[in-house]
Amino acid sequence: MPPTDHLRVADFGTVSPLRSQTLWHAIADGVSAGGPPTLSFLRPRRPYVSIGYHRRMSEVDVDECARRGWPVYRRMVGGGPVYLDDGQLFFQITVPMRAVPPSRPRALRWLLAPVIDAYRAVGVDAEIDDRLEIVVGDRKVCGYGAGQIGDAAIVVGNLIETFDHDAAAAVLRVPSPEARAELARLMRRYVAATPADPAAFRDAAIAAFAARLAVEPRAGELTGTELTRLDELDRRFVDPAWLAGPDRPAPAAWQVKVRAGVFAFAASDGRTTIMAGVDGGRLVGVRLSDPTLNGATAAVQSSLLGLDLASAATTLENSGAGGRRLSSLLRLAEPRRS
Amino acid sequence: MNPEEDHPVSDLTIEGFAVRADLAYDLERHMWVADRDDGRLRVGMDTLGVETSGTLAHLDFVDVGTVLERGEPFGTLEAEKFVGPLVAPVAGVVVAVNTAVTDDPGVVEREPFDGGWMIEISPSAGATDIAELVRGVDAITERFRARVAEYRRDGVLAE
Numbered sequence: 001m002p003p004t005d006h007l008r009v010a011d012f013g014t015v016s017p018l019r020s021q022t023l024w025h026a027i028a029d030g031v032s033a034g035g036p037p038t039l040s041f042l043r044p045r046r047p048y049v050s051i052g053y054h055r056r057m058s059e060v061d062v063d064e065c066a067r068r069g070w071p072v073y074r075r076m077v078g079g080g081p082v083y084l085d086d087g088q089l090f091f092q093i094t095v096p097m098r099a100v101p102p103s104r105p106r107a108l109r110w111l112l113a114p115v116i117d118a119y120r121a122v123g124v125d126a127e128i129d130d131r132l133e134i135v136v137g138d139r140k141v142c143g144y145g146a147g148q149i150g151d152a153a154i155v156v157g158n159l160i161e162t163f164d165h166d167a168a169a170a171v172l173r174v175p176s177p178e179a180r181a182e183l184a185r186l187m188r189r190y191v192a193a194t195p196a197d198p199a200a201f202r203d204a205a206i207a208a209f210a211a212r213l214a215v216e217p218r219a220g221e222l223t224g225t226e227l228t229r230l231d232e233l234d235r236r237f238v239d240p241a242w243l244a245g246p247d248r249p250a251p252a253a254w255q256v257k258v259r260a261g262v263f264a265f266a267a268s269d270g271r272t273t274i275m276a277g278v279d280g281g282r283l284v285g286v287r288l289s290d291p292t293l294n295g296a297t298a299a300v301q302s303s304l305l306g307l308d309l310a311s312a313a314t315t316l317e318n319s320g321a322g323g324r325r326l327s328s329l330l331r332l333a334e335p336r337r338s
Numbered sequence: 339m340n341p342e343e344d345h346p347v348s349d350l351t352i353e354g355f356a357v358r359a360d361l362a363y364d365l366e367r368h369m370w371v372a373d374r375d376d377g378r379l380r381v382g383m384d385t386l387g388v389e390t391s392g393t394l395a396h397l398d399f400v401d402v403g404t405v406l407e408r409g410e411p412f413g414t415l416e417a418e419k420f421v422g423p424l425v426a427p428v429a430g431v432v433v434a435v436n437t438a439v440t441d442d443p444g445v446v447e448r449e450p451f452d453g454g455w456m457i458e459i460s461p462s463a464g465a466t467d468i469a470e471l472v473r474g475v476d477a478i479t480e481r482f483r484a485r486v487a488e489y490r491r492d493g494v495l496a497e
Contacts, residue, residue, distance in 0.1 A: 052421075053416065054414070054421065055396075076421065077419075077420075078395070078396075078418075102489070102494055103389075103391075103392075103489070103494045104390065104420045104422075108420060145421075146419055147422060148421065248398075248440070336395075
């Protein structure tokens with residue numbers, strides 16, 4: 001149970017991209033230090049990119065972001081690089097770690113259940129699927145990340161009122177224009193906006209989280225300690241060393257998750273190239289290039305659609321030398337990363 | 339502390355979870371600790387910790403040479419888009435990290451006691467925290483079983 005009798009509610013309105021990250025990190029420090037559980041809301045004034053704690057900066061097309069004037073910030077919670085703009089209302093629920101179940105999947109379901117209540121209160125038939133994605137049908141309608149900051153657990157998510165799929169695809173590094181097109185196609189297919197009334201969503205979320213925590217909601221602001229921490233975080237988040245993140249080896253192939261279980265994939269050995277869209281382990285889009293396939297490319301591509309990754313690799317192995325090269329490349333796909 | 343002297347190496351299954359009786363455990367932090375011949379302690383995550391983490395996506399460890407107190411983070415783990423600290427079960431200096439698991443966190447799920455080790459620590463001289471670890475077949479079985487029962491009672495694990 002939370003240590004206090006109320007849920008602090010902090011609605012920051014529209015803020016700078018930097019503050020749209022650092023505000024809730026400061027709150028997490030405050031909750032970790034004994035502050036009340038807090039539900040906060042904000043909206044970034046202009047577009048930017050946020051990258052998850054463990055992710056490589058090489059996943060972001062930093063040149064394109066710079067060209068568009070969109071900053072990039074590294075957050076302390078999980079998930080991949082994402083595009084954010086003022087068409088998305090962001091919420092953050094921050095509670096003491098001891099209040100949540102000591103199992104990540106259970107903790108997420110516990111913290112996301114009030115979000116589902118809020119969606120349904122505004123007429124969106126959302127649910128949490130088996131992969132812990134918030135969906136309507138098979139389309140993701142909420143991006144979220146979670147983390148433990150000190151002794152606080154936080155989940156950050158968004159009500160997507162409008163979504164610029166092309167911008168979301170543009171900020172990610174891709175190996176080719178075709179890969180970007182496939183990525184954008186998958187995003188349009190599997191990520192949907194839910195243009196609900198944001199004020200009604202906010203009010204419903206406040207009621208749902210207060211009920212979950214069995215406390216009364218109460219409007220609140222940052223404490224002096226949190227404001228001091230906010231200044232520190234403002235400096236840290238623009239520090240190139242923080243933005244660079246951990247030094248991790250690059251994967252053997254390019255892969256971008258669109259929603260849980262759905263990813264775009266591409267690999268090349270310089271002579272042979274494969275690009276694919278994968279949903280639930282099955283190929284939903286394939287583009288092959290190998291000089292030895294000659295006129296058979298289209299037929300081979302068609303034969304792979306709908307196959308699971310292992311079967312597709314086996315099929316390619318039976319398609320000559322080029323097929324064997326393609327099979328080796330396809331085996332670099334990592335469904336567990338999706 | 340050398341569990342191999344006190345007990346034969348043995349693989350146990352406790353409430354459906356694989357447990358090695360030749361290791362010592364910090365069951366609050368879900369970490370196992372193994373003696374190395376050179377005085378180092380090897381640290382990894384126990385199977386209950388693996389189960390409650392979800393699918394491991396990323397691991398990151400502090401640098402070799404980092405001095406740790408018991409209870410301090412020695413790294414971070416991301417599973418289900420949830421980032422959290424990995425907490426040291428004993429105090430000491432980090433003398434090795436396992437890059438095989440940072441490259442492929444799935445190794446921790448597949449081989450939690452072998453290839454899935456995380457860091458090695460040179461324990462602090464005179465440290466008493468090592469004595470607080472759970473060791474021995476009887477104690478491990480009792481405490482591990484109690485932990486699983488607690489998690490099932492609280493709905494953390496399925497019945």
